[in-house]
Amino acid sequence: MKTTIYDVAKASGVSIATVSKVINNSGRIGEKTKKKVLETINELNYHPNMIATALTGKSTFSIGLLIPDLANPFFAELARSVEDRAHELGYNLVICSTDYNPAKEMKYIDLLKRKNVDGIIFASGFEQLDKIEELNESLPIAVVARDFPSSNVNTVSFDDYLGGFKATSHLIELGHEKIALIGRDVWSNRERKRGYEDAMHKNDLNYKFRFEYIEESNVEWGKYMAGKYMTSEDPPTAIVACNDLLASGSIQAVKEYGLSVPDDVSVVGFDNTIIATLTDPLLTTIAQPIKSMGKHVMDLMSNEIENNVTDKSRITLIPKLVTRGSTKQVKKRIVQS
Amino acid sequence: MKTTIYDVAKASGVSIATVSKVINNSGRIGEKTKKKVLETINELNYHPNMIATALTGKSTFSIGLLIPDLANPFFAELARSVEDRAHELGYNLVICSTDYNPAKEMKYIDLLKRKNVDGIIFASGFEQLDKIEELNESLPIAVVARDFPSSNVNTVSFDDYLGGFKATSHLIELGHEKIALIGRDVWSNRERKRGYEDAMHKNDLNYKFRFEYIEESNVEWGKYMAGKYMTSEDPPTAIVACNDLLASGSIQAVKEYGLSVPDDVSVVGFDNTIIATLTDPLLTTIAQPIKSMGKHVMDLMSNEIENNVTDKSRITLIPKLVTRGSTKQVKKRIVQS
């Protein structure tokens, strides 16, 4: 049998109440008894059962993390950064991949609540905002990598609009005018698209291409869509891809048509995951400060849990352009004479 | 206040014992009362508190997963596959990244035990085998992606030796004789190295290069070590890298010296993660059946938990060579005349 608080009490000749108090440093205990109890705790190698503690109404020190897909490098890196901070603060993370599937999302939320997690963190991809607002009433909630305008929820977001704007502006500065966009239809990408469009308009650029949202944010779809653009009547000289995976697929597509990145076509990605250091050429990309996002969101969470802080915060992180080899000055137009 | 079993009991005019029985489908309950109770459960939107259930000695339906680093694509993909099966079986996963750090490992194990997880799964990288054996006495334990010879622990492993052998043999078949190896000093890589060596010996190959283990399994180290080999007096014509990240770094190094993969140097990786589809050329690699590993290990786990099966199993999965663009027939030797 595992050793319980009773064992400790008996072994040190005090009551369980006293033991409880020294463990939690609560109440007033005499130095002597305290020392004695601490000793026997050590001897017996006693560790309080957190389940029992939790049942008396205290923290479970578990928090749920809902992400679309743990196998996606961006989310894996994000989860890792949340995990690091969580562990520093004494929490464990229960990670659930939802695959953007509302039914799974509901199921996991339910399960997490039944397990009395101290809070739930939603990573981007979760679109049931009303559900979040509702949960927010009963449980500490935080949202990361996703803006959640005009709501009363702890949020650590990334300025997607600005990201789209910066990516596009970078290409425009390099002289590109025919810039295409690739992305899946989720909130962050709609924002990035707005940024893209504004950058284009601001520079009086009006490149026509048959934009359509893709269905999955993976290499294949990036390759497919970039290929489609490359074979259109008026192919782009640059592509903004809404994540590094799509960018990688785009590079592959360009190469497949016998063209070079960046000589013929420039590509910029999003996220600055490990992927960006694996492509050839290395990928110019809009960096999300993943480490920072994880830390901030866990800090908000623990603040709400431990200090019962009810003021919510919204932290917006600023995108940074990381220039690598996949973007380049546009080729001089061949002047037709 | 959350609704408890008492609320349900009161609302349906029965005792809490009865409610408990209909929830768990235990004991014998009259159809009528059963229906009645089920109805009020629905009305009140009652969900049993798993913490309380757990305290009475039943499952917590949480299982711990210890991996070296969630941000590493291989482990992220592995975690995802374990997670999928876990959720199918009704379990949640508490994921802990240990960074190969024994102190962290101990800390997490401790925490997980205190939280009464139903079991702990160790992914490769964990070297404290005696600790595992010890834990194995008190808790369902399983090991994945790591062989654990002559032990009484549930294991899903990958034949690393054979993997090293196959990778090397593939290159030898392509005519390579100067084959170098890159890897970190962990168990699986020591096995892969054995496989490499046996393949070399079997073919009377005795390529001398200054092998040394690297310190981290990442792109940078792959690039560094491959670069070192490439600039030695007798550079290799092929490289076996112990994971896809290292292989990617190797490809970069080769290119940096103005050579081509696969024309001048062939590279084979390990794991067949998403990385292998992002390099240029696409990476020939030894595939670990990640999906299958995750499923198997969770099945072993739940079997031990639910059926109290005490027979342990060892499942060994066979490596498969996935041929892509990074390996090629060796260049004909220039016959010096």
Place this chain on the structure above:
DNA sequence: CTGAAAGCGCTAACAA
């Protein structure tokens, strides 16, 4: 400063 006792929400004998 210390301990007895009630209770957290649920399960499982054992009675009725």
Place this chain on the structure above:
DNA sequence: TTGTTAGCGCTTTCAG
């Protein structure tokens, strides 16, 4: 078939 009751391991009044 249903209900009573005693825990599970811990926290927390409230007396002493």
